Amino acid sequence: MHLDLSADQIQIRDAVRALCQGEFAAHAAEWDQKDDIPRWAVDKLAEMGLLGMSIPEAWGGLGYDLRTTTMVIEEIARVSGALAILFAVHNSVGAYPIYEFGTDEQRKRWLPKLTTTDMGVFSLSEPGSGSDAAALSATAVRAGDDYVLNGSKNWVTNGVHAATFLVFARTGGPGPKGVSAFVLERGMKGLSIGKCEDKMGLRGSHTVTLMMDDLRVPASHLLGKENEGMKVALGSLEKGRIGVAAQALGVMRAAFEAAVKYSQERQAFGAPIAKIQAIQFKLAEMERRVQAAKLLIQRAAWLKDRGKPCGREASMAKLYTTEAATWVTHQAIQVHGGYGYVKEYAVERYYRDVRVMEIYEGTSEIQRLVIARSMLRDGVTV
Numbered sequence: 001m002h003l004d005l006s007a008d009q010i011q012i013r014d015a016v017r018a019l020c021q022g023e024f025a026a027h028a029a030e031w032d033q034k035d036d037i038p039r040w041a042v043d044k045l046a047e048m049g050l051l052g053m054s055i056p057e058a059w060g061g062l063g064y065d066l067r068t069t070t071m072v073i074e075e076i077a078r079v080s081g082a083l084a085i086l087f088a089v090h091n092s093v094g095a096y097p098i099y100e101f102g103t104d105e106q107r108k109r110w111l112p113k114l115t116t117t118d119m120g121v122f123s124l125s126e127p128g129s130g131s132d133a134a135a136l137s138a139t140a141v142r143a144g145d146d147y148v149l150n151g152s153k154n155w156v157t158n159g160v161h162a163a164t165f166l167v168f169a170r171t172g173g174p175g176p177k178g179v180s181a182f183v184l185e186r187g188m189k190g191l192s193i194g195k196c197e198d199k200m201g202l203r204g205s206h207t208v209t210l211m212m213d214d215l216r217v218p219a220s221h222l223l224g225k226e227n228e229g230m231k232v233a234l235g236s237l238e239k240g241r242i243g244v245a246a247q248a249l250g251v252m253r254a255a256f257e258a259a260v261k262y263s264q265e266r267q268a269f270g271a272p273i274a275k276i277q278a279i280q281f282k283l284a285e286m287e288r289r290v291q292a293a294k295l296l297i298q299r300a301a302w303l304k305d306r307g308k309p310c311g312r313e314a315s316m317a318k319l320y321t322t323e324a325a326t327w328v329t330h331q332a333i334q335v336h337g338g339y340g341y342v343k344e345y346a347v348e349r350y351y352r353d354v355r356v357m358e359i360y361e362g363t364s365e366i367q368r369l370v371i372a373r374s375m376l377r378d379g380v381t382v
């Protein structure tokens with residue numbers, strides 16, 4: 001249930017649902033097993049214009065607001081968490097910051113391909129800095145009309161296939177005020193892609209390391225102002241966190257739906273297990289958490305779409321939904337009994353896929369810090 005949707009929102013949601021159920025659902029387990037999402041799946045998204053989902057029409061996108069984008073992420077995650085992170089990272093933190101913080105010249109250079117064929121990347125984390133992102137140590141030193149970048153990045157989602165990399169490096173002193181954002185392109189001399197992580201879940205979404213070795217980029221690749229890169233990073237992360245919540249919601253919905261179906265089919269003690277009150281209580285709790293998560297996500301996205309502050313709401317949506325998704329997928333396996341523990345049933349994959357959502361784009365601990373700081377500074381929400 002989504003509140004108050006326009007005919008246009010219903011149309012795009014239903015079209016994406018049909019694409020996901022018709023084209024992707026049958027392949028999601030195979031992508032997980034092979035640890036690879038084939039290019040044709042991205043091409044299907046591109047054919048519908050979804051690579052430019054939130055970029056304004058004037059710049060070649062579909063111009064949808066965040067609330068609609070979260071519904072699309074949810075539908076994709078309902079069949080494949082791995083495809084959902086690929087899509088969400090590209091849209092929310094790969095392509096959109098180039099529109100939001102870029103000059104018209106930069107938009108003209110990168111958006112035509114990012115809205116049609118190319119994948120985008122957001123590369124803030126490093127081997128030595130994750131939660132403490134402003135402690136990053138990659139450097140960008142001004143040299144005439146260029147910058148020379150050195151250092152390594154890790155956990156780069158979409159890094160294997162991306163053509164455009166939004167990367168953060170240090171141009172000034174220590175801390176958040178010495179960081180700048182740069183747009184790098186595949187094939188640049190000095191840019192190399194390292195190992196692909198062998199992950200517990202979201203298999204098929206590639207997560208790689210990235211090395212910059214005397215990588216020379218023209219100053220025209222600086223996104224935003226020098227030393228103001230953390231504004232780009234933090235501004236993008238609000239959207240990103242709401243997007244992660246939508247990923248978690250999609251997977252937990254799939255787990256909930258699977259649990260309901262299985263409970264009505266599986267017989268024990270002469271009746272479907274759905275007749276057992278202990279199972280009913282689990283299903284009721286799942287539904288409660290799914291619906292509560294949906295409302296928190298819609299509220300955060302609604303605020304963001306109206307340009308209102310939403311840092312606290314984005315964190316609450318992400319924190320609640322990802323923890324709820326861990327609980328729901330755990331219980332969905334319990335409802336399936338032993339069958340929930342084997343790959344023949346998708347709940348096994350859902351359980352592995354949601355675990356990382358409590359970690360990336362800010363861990364649950366960091367979300368709690370953001371919520372508490374905002375509450376103590378600006379007052380409680382009434």
Ligand SMILES: Cc1cc2nc3c(=O)[nH]c(=O)nc-3n(C[C@H](O)[C@H](O)[C@H](O)COP(=O)(O)OP(=O)(O)OC[C@H]3O[C@@H](n4cnc5c(N)ncnc54)[C@H](O)[C@@H]3O)c2cc1C
Pocket residue numbers: 089122123124125128129130131132154155156157158199202207356359360361362363364365366369
């Ligand atoms: C599959 C995957 C994909 C990812 N994709 C991307 C990507 O595309 N781009 C990108 O830039 N990054 C990406 N990341 C990185 C991700 O954002 C970081 O892993 C995350 O921010 C946590 O950082 P860390 O792993 O260094 O953990 P750490 O920061 O070392 O944290 C370790 C533990 O300490 C806790 N902790 C740290 N500081 C505090 C504190 N002040 N208060 C309380 N607890 C604290 C954390 O919550 C955590 O439990 C990805 C990670 C994964 C696993």
